[in-house]
Amino acid sequence: MRSITILLLLVLTFLSSQAQTNQPNILVFYIDDLRAELGCYGSETAITPNIDKLASEGVMFNKAYTQQAICAPSRMSTLTGLRPETLGIYSIFTPLRKIHKEVVTLPQLFKQNGYKTISTGKVYHHFVDDKDSWTELVKRPSNIYLKPESLAVLSNKGAKGPAYEDADVADDGYKDGIVANDAIRMLHQYKDDKFLMFVGFMKPHLPFNAPKTYWDMHDKSKFEIPSKKKPKDMYNLALSKWGELKGYHGIPDEDPLNNELTRTLIHGYHACVSYMDAQVGKVMQTLEELDLRKNTMIVFMSDHGYKIGEYGAWCKHSNVEIDVRVPLIISRETNDKNRVSGEVSNALVENVDIFSTLTEICGLESPKSDGKSLVPVLHNPDIKWDEVATSVYARGKNIMGCTATDGNWRYTEWRDSNTHEILGTELYEHKNSLLSFENLSGKEGYKDVEERMKTVLESQFPRDAKPFPQNDMPRN
Incomplete structure (x- = not known):
């Protein structure tokens, strides 16, 4: 009996050792303010050959959604596997660790399990948030302005720079080139270790500062001005005042902006x-040169979507489809026998799912998560998956917008944050477009659709629930 017990222990030890040996590296490209405006997603104006290539090597998710269309809460959600309404943080002002000391984060879990964890660029909204969970927390570059006219603006105390710039400089003249260089340096430094690396590229976040080379790739005259019409009967607080853009020098208060500035x-x-x-291409090339691609899983994702003039509005800060839908590409390591390449999945997935997905792939015991591992979808992109994806957006302390999509319809309830009393409802059709120009809630001919979507949303946000946790609400 004793010999059998010893044999079993030896087998378990061997299997555990093999699992550790087979764990892949993880490289996450975490992009700021990127909507699905990419060649691989069908854009006729985007020039994105490196991301398109990555999509051809993995699974591209056509219906991926963030949990809140603003930086800090969305990133905390990804890095904890917990939704904003679980964390109770809905604004950009409060770091995760100020409120939640005990929550186990993705880098923390991987570090505890022998991985080197590296953060370059913008990963959390607050740079030093969760700092003890990173083996290496690389200094994040600040906004860079180079042209004399921009520097003249900045010379005035307290002034914010222009909303865009196109200096004729090398890639590392601006922020993302510096981040790419840092990521490449980290790959060389940790090439012999198991690593979880987040590369947080900050473009296309404002200001739209990029080397002239990339401006010259695009013919400005070819860009069409989107419709500035707001959806008919839209809830009065559905769109933000887009003050983020208006804070930059040279942006007038007029609403909407004129066509020339819009273009x-x-x-x-x-x-x-x-x-x-x-x-992205430079970092991927380094992976190949270091022979790391064969054992590195790649995730390319955005924290939320973005408006560039649609509805006459800008930036994010809302529950509309174009703000909560995000690009997501996952490419398994090339030596994985289960690897699926060049496939598009229409499964409804969410950024909150990334936590469980990565922990399962690496064989780590995951803490409780609000997300769901996407491993089955990576094996079979056409698999029947979730019925709904949800997001929230708060308007001050008293109003919470709860929204749900089934992939074709988006239904939103604006509620009293404490009582869950419904203050307004919206129903938009998105079968063929990210945009919709009429709120169909309460309209004849759509009652069955609305009732179904209402049931779906309220299964995730019960009307008899406790008040929404309010660890940090927006200030306006």
């Missing part, structure tokens, strides 16, 4: 996307 900003957004794409 320039659209040009700048696209230039920044192409600039970021080139940096």
